[in-house]
Amino acid sequence: MSKKLKVGVIGCNPGLRAHLPFALLPADRAEIVAVADHDPEMIEKSKEAYPEIQKNAVYYDNASDLIKDPNVEAVFIMVRDHYHKEMAVAALEAGKAVYLEKPMAITLEECDQILETAFRTKSKLFVGHNMRYMQFVLKMKEIIDSGLIGDIQSVWVRHFVNYGSCYFHHWCAEQKNCTGLLLQKGAHDIDIIHWLTGSYTKRVAAMGRLSVYNEAPDKLKPGEKPDRRAAFRPDCWPPKEVKGLNPAMDVEDHNMLMMQLANGIQATYMHCMYAPDSERNYTFIGTKGRIENIGDMDYENGVEIHVWTQRGSRRKPDIIYNLKAEAGGHGGSDVKIVPAFVDFVLDGKKPEVSPIDARNAVAAGYFGHKSMRNGSMPFEIPEVPAEWKEYFDHGQLS
Numbered sequence: 001m002s003k004k005l006k007v008g009v010i011g012c013n014p015g016l017r018a019h020l021p022f023a024l025l026p027a028d029r030a031e032i033v034a035v036a037d038h039d040p041e042m043i044e045k046s047k048e049a050y051p052e053i054q055k056n057a058v059y060y061d062n063a064s065d066l067i068k069d070p071n072v073e074a075v076f077i078m079v080r081d082h083y084h085k086e087m088a089v090a091a092l093e094a095g096k097a098v099y100l101e102k103p104m105a106i107t108l109e110e111c112d113q114i115l116e117t118a119f120r121t122k123s124k125l126f127v128g129h130n131m132r133y134m135q136f137v138l139k140m141k142e143i144i145d146s147g148l149i150g151d152i153q154s155v156w157v158r159h160f161v162n163y164g165s166c167y168f169h170h171w172c173a174e175q176k177n178c179t180g181l182l183l184q185k186g187a188h189d190i191d192i193i194h195w196l197t198g199s200y201t202k203r204v205a206a207m208g209r210l211s212v213y214n215e216a217p218d219k220l221k222p223g224e225k226p227d228r229r230a231a232f233r234p235d236c237w238p239p240k241e242v243k244g245l246n247p248a249m250d251v252e253d254h255n256m257l258m259m260q261l262a263n264g265i266q267a268t269y270m271h272c273m274y275a276p277d278s279e280r281n282y283t284f285i286g287t288k289g290r291i292e293n294i295g296d297m298d299y300e301n302g303v304e305i306h307v308w309t310q311r312g313s314r315r316k317p318d319i320i321y322n323l324k325a326e327a328g329g330h331g332g333s334d335v336k337i338v339p340a341f342v343d344f345v346l347d348g349k350k351p352e353v354s355p356i357d358a359r360n361a362v363a364a365g366y367f368g369h370k371s372m373r374n375g376s377m378p379f380e381i382p383e384v385p386a387e388w389k390e391y392f393d394h395g396q397l398s
Protein backbone atom coordinates (compact mmCIF):
# COMPACT_ATOMS: atom_id res chain seq x y z
CA MET A 1 0.00 0.00 0.00
CA SER A 2 1.32 3.45 -0.92
CA LYS A 3 1.74 6.11 1.77
CA LYS A 4 -0.93 8.06 -0.07
CA LEU A 5 -3.86 5.76 -0.80
CA LYS A 6 -4.63 5.43 -4.53
CA VAL A 7 -8.40 5.50 -4.87
CA GLY A 8 -10.77 4.53 -7.68
CA VAL A 9 -14.37 5.74 -7.55
CA ILE A 10 -17.29 3.91 -9.21
CA GLY A 11 -20.21 6.29 -9.78
CA CYS A 12 -19.37 9.98 -10.15
CA ASN A 13 -22.52 12.12 -10.46
CA PRO A 14 -21.36 15.19 -8.48
CA GLY A 15 -24.94 15.96 -7.40
CA LEU A 16 -25.46 12.58 -5.70
CA ARG A 17 -23.90 10.52 -2.94
CA ALA A 18 -21.06 9.79 -5.37
CA HIS A 19 -19.56 13.23 -4.62
CA LEU A 20 -18.35 12.02 -1.20
CA PRO A 21 -14.81 10.82 -2.04
CA PHE A 22 -14.26 13.72 -4.45
CA ALA A 23 -15.14 16.30 -1.81
CA LEU A 24 -14.02 14.66 1.42
CA LEU A 25 -10.93 12.49 0.95
CA PRO A 26 -8.06 14.03 2.97
CA ALA A 27 -5.71 15.35 0.26
CA ASP A 28 -2.55 14.53 2.23
CA ARG A 29 -3.60 10.88 2.75
CA ALA A 30 -5.36 9.81 -0.44
CA GLU A 31 -5.71 10.69 -4.11
CA ILE A 32 -8.25 9.72 -6.75
CA VAL A 33 -6.42 7.99 -9.59
CA ALA A 34 -9.39 6.45 -11.44
CA VAL A 35 -13.08 7.17 -11.94
CA ALA A 36 -15.77 5.01 -13.59
CA ASP A 37 -19.32 5.77 -14.62
CA HIS A 38 -21.49 4.16 -17.28
CA ASP A 39 -23.09 7.51 -18.09
CA PRO A 40 -20.77 9.76 -20.18
CA GLU A 41 -22.75 12.83 -19.08
CA MET A 42 -21.82 12.11 -15.45
CA ILE A 43 -18.14 11.79 -16.35
CA GLU A 44 -18.28 15.19 -18.02
CA LYS A 45 -20.10 16.71 -15.03
CA SER A 46 -17.56 15.22 -12.65
CA LYS A 47 -14.63 16.60 -14.68
CA GLU A 48 -16.25 20.04 -14.61
CA ALA A 49 -16.94 19.88 -10.87
CA TYR A 50 -13.48 18.54 -9.94
CA PRO A 51 -11.01 19.78 -12.60
CA GLU A 52 -7.99 19.15 -10.37
CA ILE A 53 -8.85 15.42 -10.18
CA GLN A 54 -9.08 15.26 -13.95
CA LYS A 55 -5.36 16.13 -14.18
CA ASN A 56 -4.23 12.85 -12.55
CA ALA A 57 -7.10 10.39 -12.95
CA VAL A 58 -8.02 7.84 -15.62
CA TYR A 59 -11.72 7.75 -16.58
CA TYR A 60 -13.48 4.48 -17.44
CA ASP A 61 -16.95 3.87 -18.87
CA ASN A 62 -17.44 0.74 -16.76
CA ALA A 63 -16.68 -0.57 -13.29
CA SER A 64 -14.78 -3.73 -14.33
CA ASP A 65 -11.96 -1.83 -16.03
CA LEU A 66 -11.46 0.36 -12.97
CA ILE A 67 -11.40 -2.70 -10.71
CA LYS A 68 -8.74 -4.28 -12.96
CA ASP A 69 -6.57 -1.13 -12.91
CA PRO A 70 -3.36 -2.16 -11.05
CA ASN A 71 -2.78 1.42 -9.92
CA VAL A 72 -5.99 1.42 -7.86
CA GLU A 73 -5.56 0.29 -4.23
CA ALA A 74 -8.98 1.15 -2.84
CA VAL A 75 -12.39 1.39 -4.49
CA PHE A 76 -15.38 3.51 -3.49
CA ILE A 77 -18.60 1.83 -4.69
CA MET A 78 -21.10 4.68 -4.92
CA VAL A 79 -23.75 3.21 -7.22
CA ARG A 80 -27.25 1.87 -6.69
CA ASP A 81 -27.73 -1.05 -4.34
CA HIS A 82 -28.34 -3.93 -6.75
CA TYR A 83 -24.80 -3.55 -8.14
CA HIS A 84 -23.14 -3.65 -4.72
CA LYS A 85 -22.61 -7.40 -4.50
CA GLU A 86 -21.19 -7.85 -7.98
CA MET A 87 -18.81 -4.87 -7.72
CA ALA A 88 -17.75 -5.48 -4.11
CA VAL A 89 -16.96 -9.15 -4.74
CA ALA A 90 -14.94 -8.29 -7.88
CA ALA A 91 -12.99 -5.53 -6.11
CA LEU A 92 -12.24 -7.68 -3.04
CA GLU A 93 -11.15 -10.58 -5.29
CA ALA A 94 -8.80 -8.15 -7.06
CA GLY A 95 -7.19 -7.33 -3.69
CA LYS A 96 -8.60 -3.81 -3.40
CA ALA A 97 -9.81 -2.27 -0.15
CA VAL A 98 -13.51 -1.40 -0.53
CA TYR A 99 -15.70 1.45 0.70
CA LEU A 100 -19.20 0.17 -0.01
CA GLU A 101 -22.16 2.51 0.34
CA LYS A 102 -24.93 1.31 2.59
CA PRO A 103 -26.99 -0.86 2.41
CA MET A 104 -24.38 -3.56 2.00
CA ALA A 105 -26.53 -5.38 -0.57
CA ILE A 106 -30.18 -6.14 -1.29
CA THR A 107 -30.47 -9.70 0.08
CA LEU A 108 -28.95 -11.66 2.94
CA GLU A 109 -27.39 -14.12 0.47
CA GLU A 110 -25.60 -11.26 -1.31
CA CYS A 111 -24.28 -9.87 1.97
CA ASP A 112 -22.92 -13.27 2.91
CA GLN A 113 -21.20 -13.62 -0.47
CA ILE A 114 -19.47 -10.28 0.13
CA LEU A 115 -18.47 -11.32 3.67
CA GLU A 116 -17.18 -14.68 2.49
CA THR A 117 -15.04 -12.97 -0.16
CA ALA A 118 -13.63 -10.42 2.28
CA PHE A 119 -12.91 -13.14 4.86
CA ARG A 120 -11.17 -15.40 2.33
CA THR A 121 -9.18 -12.76 0.45
CA LYS A 122 -8.43 -10.58 3.51
CA SER A 123 -9.10 -7.52 1.35
CA LYS A 124 -10.42 -4.78 3.64
CA LEU A 125 -14.13 -4.01 3.63
CA PHE A 126 -15.84 -0.90 5.06
CA VAL A 127 -19.57 -0.19 4.76
CA GLY A 128 -20.75 3.45 4.68
CA HIS A 129 -23.10 3.56 7.67
CA ASN A 130 -22.66 7.29 8.23
CA MET A 131 -25.29 7.48 11.00
CA ARG A 132 -22.69 5.93 13.31
CA TYR A 133 -20.88 9.27 13.08
CA MET A 134 -23.91 11.51 13.80
CA GLN A 135 -23.58 13.45 17.02
CA PHE A 136 -27.12 12.84 18.29
CA VAL A 137 -26.58 9.09 17.92
CA LEU A 138 -23.21 9.29 19.67
CA LYS A 139 -24.74 11.32 22.52
CA MET A 140 -27.59 8.85 22.95
CA LYS A 141 -25.10 5.99 23.00
CA GLU A 142 -22.99 7.77 25.62
CA ILE A 143 -26.04 8.33 27.85
CA ILE A 144 -27.27 4.75 27.48
CA ASP A 145 -23.76 3.34 28.11
CA SER A 146 -23.48 5.46 31.29
CA GLY A 147 -26.33 3.41 32.78
CA LEU A 148 -28.47 6.51 33.47
CA ILE A 149 -31.67 4.87 32.20
CA GLY A 150 -30.84 1.37 33.44
CA ASP A 151 -31.00 -1.71 31.25
CA ILE A 152 -32.71 -1.11 27.90
CA GLN A 153 -35.82 -3.23 27.46
CA SER A 154 -37.69 -1.57 24.57
CA VAL A 155 -36.92 0.61 21.58
CA TRP A 156 -39.33 2.54 19.35
CA VAL A 157 -38.15 4.36 16.26
CA ARG A 158 -40.48 6.53 14.19
CA HIS A 159 -39.08 7.91 10.97
CA PHE A 160 -41.11 10.66 9.31
CA VAL A 161 -39.79 11.41 5.81
CA ASN A 162 -41.00 14.56 4.04
CA TYR A 163 -38.65 13.97 1.10
CA GLY A 164 -39.90 10.40 0.75
CA SER A 165 -41.10 10.87 -2.82
CA CYS A 166 -37.42 10.92 -3.85
CA TYR A 167 -37.41 7.13 -3.47
CA PHE A 168 -40.33 6.91 -5.88
CA HIS A 169 -38.74 9.14 -8.54
CA HIS A 170 -36.02 6.64 -9.39
CA TRP A 171 -34.57 3.12 -9.06
CA CYS A 172 -35.58 2.69 -5.39
CA ALA A 173 -39.24 2.45 -6.44
CA GLU A 174 -38.71 -1.14 -7.59
CA GLN A 175 -38.13 -4.25 -5.48
CA LYS A 176 -35.75 -5.68 -8.05
CA ASN A 177 -33.33 -2.80 -7.39
CA CYS A 178 -33.45 -2.54 -3.60
CA THR A 179 -35.83 -5.20 -2.17
CA GLY A 180 -37.74 -2.44 -0.34
CA LEU A 181 -37.32 0.69 1.74
CA LEU A 182 -37.34 -1.10 5.08
CA LEU A 183 -33.97 -2.40 3.92
CA GLN A 184 -32.84 0.48 1.68
CA LYS A 185 -33.60 3.31 4.12
CA GLY A 186 -34.23 1.35 7.32
CA ALA A 187 -30.77 -0.29 7.30
CA HIS A 188 -29.44 2.94 8.86
CA ASP A 189 -31.87 2.88 11.77
CA ILE A 190 -31.83 -0.87 12.31
CA ASP A 191 -28.05 -0.64 12.59
CA ILE A 192 -28.34 2.13 15.19
CA ILE A 193 -30.88 0.08 17.17
CA HIS A 194 -28.41 -2.82 17.14
CA TRP A 195 -25.47 -0.59 18.12
CA LEU A 196 -27.16 1.20 20.99
CA THR A 197 -28.65 -1.99 22.43
CA GLY A 198 -25.50 -4.06 21.90
CA SER A 199 -27.38 -6.83 20.14
CA TYR A 200 -28.63 -8.02 16.77
CA THR A 201 -32.15 -8.83 15.61
CA LYS A 202 -33.01 -12.51 15.93
CA ARG A 203 -36.65 -12.55 14.82
CA VAL A 204 -38.85 -10.19 12.80
CA ALA A 205 -42.43 -9.70 11.69
CA ALA A 206 -43.67 -6.79 9.61
CA MET A 207 -46.50 -5.08 7.78
CA GLY A 208 -46.29 -2.54 4.99
CA ARG A 209 -48.23 -1.19 2.07
CA LEU A 210 -48.00 1.10 -0.93
CA SER A 211 -51.02 3.38 -0.86
CA VAL A 212 -50.01 6.95 -1.77
CA TYR A 213 -47.32 7.34 -4.44
CA ASN A 214 -48.90 4.68 -6.64
CA GLU A 215 -51.86 7.05 -6.94
CA ALA A 216 -49.85 10.03 -8.23
CA PRO A 217 -51.11 10.22 -11.82
CA ASP A 218 -48.39 12.13 -13.68
CA LYS A 219 -45.55 9.56 -13.96
CA LEU A 220 -42.31 9.78 -16.03
CA LYS A 221 -42.72 9.09 -19.73
CA PRO A 222 -40.42 6.56 -21.44
CA GLY A 223 -36.97 8.11 -22.00
CA GLU A 224 -37.46 10.94 -19.46
CA LYS A 225 -34.83 11.24 -16.68
CA PRO A 226 -36.07 11.66 -13.10
CA ASP A 227 -35.67 15.01 -11.34
CA ARG A 228 -33.66 13.72 -8.36
CA ARG A 229 -33.91 16.97 -6.38
CA ALA A 230 -37.68 17.47 -6.75
CA ALA A 231 -38.52 15.78 -3.45
CA PHE A 232 -36.43 18.31 -1.53
CA ARG A 233 -38.40 21.33 -2.79
CA PRO A 234 -41.27 22.68 -0.64
CA ASP A 235 -43.72 22.65 -3.57
CA CYS A 236 -43.37 18.87 -3.87
CA TRP A 237 -46.69 18.44 -2.10
CA PRO A 238 -49.25 16.91 -1.58
CA PRO A 239 -47.83 13.42 -2.12
CA LYS A 240 -50.64 12.19 -4.35
CA GLU A 241 -49.98 15.08 -6.75
CA VAL A 242 -46.20 14.73 -7.01
CA LYS A 243 -45.16 14.70 -10.67
CA GLY A 244 -42.54 12.70 -12.53
CA LEU A 245 -42.46 9.52 -10.40
CA ASN A 246 -41.10 6.23 -11.69
CA PRO A 247 -43.79 4.49 -13.75
CA ALA A 248 -42.94 1.07 -12.26
CA MET A 249 -43.43 1.00 -8.50
CA ASP A 250 -43.81 -1.94 -6.13
CA VAL A 251 -42.04 -0.97 -2.89
CA GLU A 252 -44.13 0.00 0.14
CA ASP A 253 -44.40 3.69 1.16
CA HIS A 254 -45.32 2.88 4.78
CA ASN A 255 -43.48 0.14 6.72
CA MET A 256 -43.78 -1.25 10.25
CA LEU A 257 -41.18 -3.71 11.56
CA MET A 258 -41.18 -5.58 14.87
CA MET A 259 -37.89 -7.04 16.08
CA GLN A 260 -36.82 -9.36 18.86
CA LEU A 261 -33.13 -9.00 19.59
CA ALA A 262 -30.81 -11.78 20.68
CA ASN A 263 -30.49 -10.23 24.17
CA GLY A 264 -34.28 -10.19 24.64
CA ILE A 265 -34.84 -6.48 23.89
CA GLN A 266 -37.91 -5.74 21.75
CA ALA A 267 -37.83 -2.99 19.13
CA THR A 268 -40.12 -1.45 16.55
CA TYR A 269 -39.14 0.60 13.53
CA MET A 270 -41.71 2.48 11.46
CA HIS A 271 -41.25 4.81 8.55
CA CYS A 272 -43.66 6.85 6.47
CA MET A 273 -42.49 8.20 3.14
CA TYR A 274 -45.30 10.75 2.68
CA ALA A 275 -45.14 12.70 5.98
CA PRO A 276 -45.19 16.54 5.83
CA ASP A 277 -42.19 16.83 8.19
CA SER A 278 -38.99 14.86 8.73
CA GLU A 279 -37.36 13.34 11.77
CA ARG A 280 -35.78 10.13 12.90
CA ASN A 281 -37.27 9.93 16.37
CA TYR A 282 -35.70 7.31 18.63
CA THR A 283 -36.77 6.35 22.10
CA PHE A 284 -35.03 3.81 24.31
CA ILE A 285 -36.81 2.71 27.48
CA GLY A 286 -34.75 1.15 30.23
CA THR A 287 -35.35 -0.11 33.76
CA LYS A 288 -34.54 3.33 35.22
CA GLY A 289 -35.74 5.79 32.60
CA ARG A 290 -36.31 6.81 29.02
CA ILE A 291 -34.37 8.77 26.42
CA GLU A 292 -35.65 10.47 23.24
CA ASN A 293 -34.17 12.77 20.61
CA ILE A 294 -36.04 15.85 19.37
CA GLY A 295 -34.58 16.68 15.96
CA ASP A 296 -31.96 14.55 14.29
CA MET A 297 -29.51 16.19 11.90
CA ASP A 298 -31.23 19.58 11.82
CA TYR A 299 -28.63 22.03 10.53
CA GLU A 300 -30.18 25.23 11.91
CA ASN A 301 -31.71 24.36 15.24
CA GLY A 302 -29.53 21.59 16.59
CA VAL A 303 -30.88 18.58 18.47
CA GLU A 304 -32.28 18.07 21.97
CA ILE A 305 -31.90 14.82 23.84
CA HIS A 306 -34.56 14.45 26.52
CA VAL A 307 -34.05 12.09 29.43
CA TRP A 308 -36.59 11.02 32.03
CA THR A 309 -35.16 9.39 35.16
CA GLN A 310 -38.19 9.87 37.46
CA ARG A 311 -41.89 9.25 37.03
CA GLY A 312 -43.61 12.35 35.74
CA SER A 313 -44.86 14.27 32.72
CA ARG A 314 -43.76 13.67 29.13
CA ARG A 315 -43.49 17.45 28.81
CA LYS A 316 -41.02 17.72 31.70
CA PRO A 317 -37.93 15.65 31.07
CA ASP A 318 -35.50 15.50 34.00
CA ILE A 319 -32.51 16.37 31.82
CA ILE A 320 -32.26 18.09 28.43
CA TYR A 321 -29.01 17.95 26.46
CA ASN A 322 -28.70 20.62 23.75
CA LEU A 323 -26.51 19.69 20.80
CA LYS A 324 -25.46 22.42 18.38
CA ALA A 325 -25.91 21.81 14.67
CA GLU A 326 -22.83 20.30 13.03
CA ALA A 327 -21.69 21.40 9.59
CA GLY A 328 -21.23 18.87 6.77
CA GLY A 329 -23.60 16.46 5.01
CA HIS A 330 -25.92 14.25 7.06
CA GLY A 331 -25.46 16.08 10.35
CA GLY A 332 -21.68 16.25 10.07
CA SER A 333 -21.30 12.49 9.62
CA ASP A 334 -20.09 12.50 6.01
CA VAL A 335 -16.99 14.56 6.80
CA LYS A 336 -16.01 11.98 9.42
CA ILE A 337 -16.76 8.73 7.62
CA VAL A 338 -14.55 9.27 4.55
CA PRO A 339 -11.34 9.92 6.55
CA ALA A 340 -12.32 6.98 8.80
CA PHE A 341 -12.07 4.70 5.75
CA VAL A 342 -8.59 6.03 4.96
CA ASP A 343 -7.49 5.53 8.58
CA PHE A 344 -8.81 1.96 8.42
CA VAL A 345 -6.95 1.08 5.23
CA LEU A 346 -3.67 2.90 5.88
CA ASP A 347 -3.37 2.58 9.67
CA GLY A 348 -5.60 -0.40 10.48
CA LYS A 349 -7.80 1.79 12.72
CA LYS A 350 -10.92 -0.21 13.47
CA PRO A 351 -14.03 1.44 12.03
CA GLU A 352 -17.15 2.19 14.12
CA VAL A 353 -19.19 -0.20 12.00
CA SER A 354 -18.19 -3.72 11.05
CA PRO A 355 -19.36 -5.54 7.92
CA ILE A 356 -21.20 -7.97 10.22
CA ASP A 357 -23.17 -5.02 11.63
CA ALA A 358 -23.98 -3.94 8.08
CA ARG A 359 -25.07 -7.48 7.15
CA ASN A 360 -27.31 -7.79 10.19
CA ALA A 361 -29.00 -4.46 9.44
CA VAL A 362 -29.78 -5.70 5.92
CA ALA A 363 -30.96 -9.03 7.36
CA ALA A 364 -33.66 -7.44 9.55
CA GLY A 365 -34.92 -5.29 6.66
CA TYR A 366 -34.75 -8.14 4.18
CA PHE A 367 -36.71 -10.58 6.33
CA GLY A 368 -39.07 -7.75 7.33
CA HIS A 369 -40.00 -7.37 3.67
CA LYS A 370 -40.36 -11.13 3.31
CA SER A 371 -42.66 -11.12 6.32
CA MET A 372 -44.92 -8.28 5.11
CA ARG A 373 -45.20 -9.92 1.69
CA ASN A 374 -46.12 -13.27 3.27
CA GLY A 375 -48.99 -12.46 5.62
CA SER A 376 -46.70 -11.02 8.34
CA MET A 377 -45.18 -14.44 8.95
CA PRO A 378 -42.28 -14.20 11.46
CA PHE A 379 -38.75 -14.99 10.23
CA GLU A 380 -35.64 -16.02 12.18
CA ILE A 381 -32.35 -14.43 11.11
CA PRO A 382 -29.47 -16.87 10.62
CA GLU A 383 -26.15 -16.02 12.27
CA VAL A 384 -22.82 -15.81 10.46
CA PRO A 385 -20.12 -18.46 11.04
CA ALA A 386 -18.18 -17.80 14.27
CA GLU A 387 -14.86 -17.45 12.40
CA TRP A 388 -16.26 -14.59 10.28
CA LYS A 389 -17.58 -12.86 13.36
CA GLU A 390 -14.26 -13.07 15.13
CA TYR A 391 -12.33 -11.79 12.11
CA PHE A 392 -14.60 -8.82 11.46
CA ASP A 393 -15.15 -7.99 15.15
CA HIS A 394 -11.38 -7.67 15.52
CA GLY A 395 -11.08 -5.10 12.74
CA GLN A 396 -10.11 -7.52 9.93
CA LEU A 397 -6.59 -8.05 11.20
CA SER A 398 -5.11 -10.81 9.05
Ligand SMILES: NC(=O)c1ccc[n+]([C@@H]2O[C@H](COP(=O)([O-])OP(=O)(O)OC[C@H]3O[C@@H](n4cnc5c(N)ncnc54)[C@H](O)[C@@H]3O)[C@@H](O)[C@H]2O)c1
Residues within 6 Å of the ligand: 010, 011, 012, 013, 016, 017, 018, 036, 037, 038, 039, 042, 061, 062, 063, 078, 079, 080, 081, 083, 101, 102, 103, 128, 129, 130, 171, 330
Ligand atom coordinates in the same frame (compact mmCIF):
# COMPACT_ATOMS: atom_id res chain seq x y z
N1 LIG B 1 -25.32 6.85 3.34
C1 LIG B 1 -26.28 7.67 2.95
O1 LIG B 1 -26.72 8.53 3.70
C2 LIG B 1 -26.79 7.56 1.55
C3 LIG B 1 -27.59 8.57 1.01
C4 LIG B 1 -28.01 8.42 -0.31
C5 LIG B 1 -27.65 7.31 -1.05
N2 LIG B 1 -26.91 6.33 -0.48
C6 LIG B 1 -26.48 5.15 -1.25
O2 LIG B 1 -25.56 5.62 -2.23
C7 LIG B 1 -25.56 4.74 -3.37
C8 LIG B 1 -25.73 5.53 -4.63
O3 LIG B 1 -27.07 5.96 -4.76
P1 LIG B 1 -27.52 6.81 -6.04
O4 LIG B 1 -28.99 6.95 -5.98
O5 LIG B 1 -26.67 8.03 -6.12
O6 LIG B 1 -27.09 5.77 -7.21
P2 LIG B 1 -27.14 5.87 -8.82
O7 LIG B 1 -26.72 4.54 -9.28
O8 LIG B 1 -28.45 6.39 -9.25
O9 LIG B 1 -26.07 6.98 -9.22
C9 LIG B 1 -24.74 7.10 -8.77
C10 LIG B 1 -23.78 7.22 -9.95
O10 LIG B 1 -23.41 5.92 -10.36
C11 LIG B 1 -23.50 5.80 -11.79
N3 LIG B 1 -23.81 4.38 -12.06
C12 LIG B 1 -24.96 3.73 -11.78
N4 LIG B 1 -24.86 2.43 -12.13
C13 LIG B 1 -23.60 2.26 -12.62
C14 LIG B 1 -22.90 1.12 -13.14
N5 LIG B 1 -23.45 -0.08 -13.22
N6 LIG B 1 -21.62 1.30 -13.55
C15 LIG B 1 -21.03 2.53 -13.48
N7 LIG B 1 -21.66 3.63 -13.02
C16 LIG B 1 -22.93 3.51 -12.58
C17 LIG B 1 -24.59 6.79 -12.15
O11 LIG B 1 -24.47 7.20 -13.52
C18 LIG B 1 -24.33 7.92 -11.18
O12 LIG B 1 -23.37 8.82 -11.66
C19 LIG B 1 -26.69 3.73 -3.12
O13 LIG B 1 -26.14 2.55 -2.59
C20 LIG B 1 -27.54 4.42 -2.05
O14 LIG B 1 -28.26 3.50 -1.28
C21 LIG B 1 -26.45 6.45 0.79
